[in-house]
Structures are given as C-alpha cells and as structure tokens.
Amino acid sequence: MPAMSSRGRGRRTINEINMVPFIDVMLVLxxxxxxxxxxxxxxxxxxxxxDRANKQPDKPIEIVIKSDDEIQIKKDPSTGSGAxxxxxxxxxxxxxxxxxxxxQRPVVISADKSVKYETVVKAMNALKKSGIERVGLSVTTTxxx
Numbered sequence: 001m002p003a004m005s006s007r008g009r010g011r012r013t014i015n016e017i018n019m020v021p022f023i024d025v026m027l028v029l030x031x032x033x034x035x036x037x038x039x040x041x042x043x044x045x046x047x048x049x050x051d052r053a054n055k056q057p058d059k060p061i062e063i064v065i066k067s068d069d070e071i072q073i074k075k076d077p078s079t080g081s082g083a084x085x086x087x088x089x090x091x092x093x094x095x096x097x098x099x100x101x102x103x104q105r106p107v108v109i110s111a112d113k114s115v116k117y118e119t120v121v122k123a124m125n126a127l128k129k130s131g132i133e134r135v136g137l138s139v140t141t142t143x144x145x
Contacts, residue, residue, distance in 0.1 A: 061098045062138070063091065063127075065111040065119060073098060091123055092130025103133070110138035 062074040064083065071091060072083040075098045086094045099105045107127055111120045120137070127135050 060106040060108045061095055063109045065115050065123060067112040067114045069119060092126040095127055095132055096130050106134040106136060107132050108136045108138045
C-alpha cells in the first residue's frame with residue numbers, strides 16, 4: 001500500500017485541494033462568455049426630445065412675513081440684501097413693481113411659523129388681486145434645521 005507510512009500510524013490524509021477541475025470549469029465558462037458576448041446587441045433607448053430654454057428662469061421675488069407681522073419684499077433672495085418693508089395694503093403693487101413687467105416671474109411667500117394663517121392668506125389674496133398668477137409658499141423640509 002503506497003498510502004501507508006512506514007512508521008505504522010495508519011493512513012496519511014492529503015490536505016490539498018485539487019484545482020484542476022476548478023480551472024477546467026472556469027475555462028469552459030470563459031469560452032462560453034467569449035462566444036456569446038458579440039452576439040448580444042446593446043438595447044437602444046428612444047429618448048424624448050425637448051427644446052432648449054431661451055434663458056434661465058428668473059429668481060423668484062420673496063415676500064417675508066415676520067412674527068411681528070412686519071412684511072418685507074426681496075427682489076433677489078439669493079443675496080439677502082435689498083429687503084424693503086411694506087404695509088399689507090401695498091403688497092400687491094410692490095410685488096408687481098418688483099416683477100418689472102415680467103408676469104411669469106414667480107412670487108414666493110416666506111412666513112414665520114408663529115404668523116397667523118389669516119395673514120398669509122391675506123397676502124396671497126392681495127397678490128392674486130393685483131394680477132400675479134405665480135404665487136408659492138416657502139417651506140423647509142423636515143431633515144433641514
């Protein structure tokens with residue numbers, strides 16, 4: 001018996017993995033993929049087309065209603081400057097003037113949490129009466145603090 005050792009300990013086990021069957025399987029899979037890859041045609045997606053915008057959309061005009069019912073209008077909210085205080089009776093005409101003849105420029109109302117709902121509705125009503133069609137409300141998401 002060739003697997004027996006001469007010292008009489010019994011059979012000696014071989015602790016090696018035979019890699020030949022593994023390599024054979026991998027080579028067969030490689031050949032299959034090499035043969036089938038050129039036969040697969042990539043899918044073609046027919047995407048819709050849209051026209052380009054002629055200009056970038058204008059920045060909205062922001063109307064800020066603070067907790068003490070003070071109303072400010074900002075022509076450029078990104079800079080944070082240029083806020084002017086106005087009374088509630090002139091909110092429509094002030095926003096119309098800030099639009100500068102561009103009826104499509106939106107107006108966004110940013111009201112403090114503690115402001116009465118009635119005040120915000122009055123501001124929206126005044127804007128609608130003055131002919132401003134694009135009026136929105138500014139909110140923060142629950143994740144932002």
